[in-house]
Structure formats: structure tokens, C-alpha cells
Amino acid sequence: TDTTAPLGRLPFCELHVHIEGTLEPATIFELAAAKDIRLPYADEAELAALYDFSDLQSFLDLYYANMQVLQTEDDFEALGAAYLRRAGAAGVVHAEMFVDPQAHSVRGIPESVVLAGLHRAIAAVGAETGITASIIVCVLRDQPVDSAERMLDRVLESGFAIEGIGLDSAEVGYPPSLFRSVFERARAAGLHAVAHAGEEGPASYVWEALDVLGVERVDHGNRALDDAALVARLAADRIPLTLCPLSNVRLRVIPSIAEFPLRRMLDTGILVTINSDDPAYFGGYLDDNLRALRGAFDLGGDVLGLLARNSVEASFLAPARKHALL
Numbered sequence: 263t264d265t266t267a268p269l270g271r272l273p274f275c276e277l278h279v280h281i282e283g284t285l286e287p288a289t290i291f292e293l294a295a296a297k298d299i300r301l302p303y304a305d306e307a308e309l310a311a312l313y314d315f316s317d318l319q320s321f322l323d324l325y326y327a328n329m330q331v332l333q334t335e336d337d338f339e340a341l342g343a344a345y346l347r348r349a350g351a352a353g354v355v356h357a358e359m360f361v362d363p364q365a366h367s368v369r370g371i372p373e374s375v376v377l378a379g380l381h382r383a384i385a386a387v388g389a390e391t392g393i394t395a396s397i398i399v400c401v402l403r404d405q406p407v408d409s410a411e412r413m414l415d416r417v418l419e420s421g422f423a424i425e426g427i428g429l430d431s432a433e434v435g436y437p438p439s440l441f442r443s444v445f446e447r448a449r450a451a452g453l454h455a456v457a458h459a460g461e462e463g464p465a466s467y468v469w470e471a472l473d474v475l476g477v478e479r480v481d482h483g484n485r486a487l488d489d490a491a492l493v494a495r496l497a498a499d500r501i502p503l504t505l506c507p508l509s510n511v512r513l514r515v516i517p518s519i520a521e522f523p524l525r526r527m528l529d530t531g532i533l534v535t536i537n538s539d540d541p542a543y544f545g546g547y548l549d550d551n552l553r554a555l556r557g558a559f560d561l562g563g564d565v566l567g568l569l570a571r572n573s574v575e576a577s578f579l580a581p582a583r584k585h586a587l588l
């Protein structure tokens with residue numbers, strides 16, 4: 263299989279990308295140099311050697327450490343703009359981007375600075391290329407509930423447009439039900455709700471995300487395949503899963519791309535989508551993920567077309583825009 267051929271003009275929505283996970287090693291060094299920040303690595307090669315992860319936590323440690331170079335509204339604008347230009351080149355016409363405000367407020371950077379920068383990026387690259395994007399603020403599940411409540415307060419007070427609330431960071435030991443009150447309040451404020459569940463955690467966390475948090479999509483959700491009743495529920499209610507193949511390989515959720523359960527997922531009738539998660543850390547953007555799948559599974563244009571349509575259907579776009587893209 264030719265793994266480098268272009269993917270055609272299929273319009274994709276990207277629904278699972280952490281904007282801080284698009285921070286490329288070269289950008290880390292550029293920002294550090296500009297701000298006189300001393301990095302604990304001598305050069306890009308030394309940093310790149312640390313991208314050999316053993317599990318989710320080993321990745322998160324580096325992901326949070328590298329964020330120290332993101333400080334100003336301009337930094338967040340540049341981060342968002344670089345991602346949106348790269349995503350557009352990959353065939354993405356709309357992105358729903360995760361951001362982790364608590365990872366920045368803990369360093370003294372207010373939610374309003376982060377959101378202002380990202381909104382400037384969305385406006386600028388949208389005007390340039392036509393790509394659209396929205397923002398989903400994620401709760402760090404390994405931080406106290408009270409920290410999440412205050413993050414939500416400040417995000418809502420900021421007045422910036424927000425598409426939804428999500429749940430991420432270290433999963434095992436932090437079940438979704440811990441954050442019932444935060445999600446209730448976010449949904450009452452009109453936000454969509456999604457949550458990471460079943461990446462390293464059990465199928466029971468996916469049930470909790472659905473039944474306690476009221477999520478409309480599940481991020482990852484790989485472990486749902488362990489539970490036939492859960493598979494039936496996801497398929498019957500058309501709850502999408504936002505799957506991330508290269509992430510799964512690099513965080514050792516699966517041993518290799520050949521074990522990525524694409525066929526099993528598609529055969530269950532669940533609405534599955536393909537996404538990049540943290541593309542600067544896991545070996546690539548949406549097109550790289552699709553090429554990896556095509557290399558492993560000899561995907562025909564029919565499957566790629568289905569994945570593109572699923573991504574549109576699973577998005578939070580207005581019905582008229584979905585119709586235009588389908």
C-alpha cells in the first residue's frame with residue numbers, strides 16, 4: 263500500500279485534538295529562546311529522545327512540563343494558528359479543539375488570556391483558509407473538583423464563546439462521576455459535553471460518562487469493546503467515539519497499528535471517528551493517522567469516505583453546515 267498518496271478532497275472534522283499537544287519541539291525551543299526560559303534539555307534531539315512513552319502518565323509528565331513556554335495571548339494565538347493551518351493541509355474543514363485551562367491557571371495564566379489567543383487564531387486562519395473551529399475546555403480529572411468548578415466559573419465569566427466541556431488527564435482512579443456537579447452546571451449553561459473514557463480506564467468509566475455526566479461523545483472509548491451491553495448502547499444512541507490510532511500505539515493502549523480495532527469498531531455499528539489527539543507527541547496529524555490506517559488495513563475509498571462522513575455527523579456543527587459537508 264502506498265502510504266504517502268494524498269487522501270483526496272474528503273472533508274474531515276477533527277474532534278479530538280488537544281491544542282497543547284500540537285506544540286512542536288522546534289516551537290518549544292523557539293519560545294524558550296525568545297523568553298530566556300532554561301529548558302531541561304540541551305537541544306531538540308535530547309527532547310525528542312523523551313518521546314518514547316510507556317503509558318499515559320509518562321506522556322502527561324512531558325506534556326505539562328513543555329507547556330511552561332506558553333505564556334502570552336500571542337503564544338496561544340501562534341499555537342492555534344499553526345495547528346489550524348496544518349490541519350487544513352490535512353483535509354480538516356472544522357476542528358473542535360480541546361484546551362486545558364487548569365494547566366495554565368496553575369502557572370498564573372488566566373483563562374481569558376488562553377481563550378483570547380485561541381479565538382484570535384480561529385478568526386485569522388478562518389479568514390485565510392475558510393477552516394472553522396471551536397473550543398472545548400477540558401477538566402483535569404486528576405485535580406480537585408473545586409479547581410474544576412472555579413475553572414468553569416472563570417470560563418463562563420470570560421464571555422468567550424465555548425462549544426463544550428470535556429474531561430482529560432490521568433484516567434485510572436479518577437472516574438467521571440467525580441465531576442457530576444461541574445458537568446451539570448456546564449450543560450445547564452448550554453455547553454456540549456464530552457469526556458475521555460476507556461483509554462486506560464475500564465468500560466465502567468464509559469458508562470459513567472454517559473449516565474452521570476450526560477456526554478454526547480466519548481473520547482477514545484477503546485475499552486467499551488469489553489462490554490457488549492455498552493457497545494449496544496453506544497450504537498443504539500449514536501454516541502460517537504473519537505478514536506486516535508497513533509496515540510493508542512505511542513501510549514501502548516495497543517501494541518501496534520495492526521491491532522487497532524478499526525474493523526471491530528466499524529462492525530459494531532458505533533459511529534467512530536479518527537483523530538490525532540496530541541499530534542506533536544504521537545507521530546502526526548489527521549492525515550498521518552489516516553495514512554497509518556491505510557498502510558495497515560488496505561482501506562478502500564469507501565471506508566475513508568465513511569470516516570469522513572462520520573466525523574461530520576459526530577461534530578457539533580449546525581445541521582445546515584453538516585448537510586453541506588455530507
Ligand code: HPA
Pocket residue numbers: 280283318325430431432458461509539540
Ligand atoms: N488522554 C488523557 N488526557 C490527555 C490526553 C490523552 O490522550 N492528551 C492530553 N491530555
Ligand code: ZN
Pocket residue numbers: 278280430458481539
Ligand atoms: Zn485526548
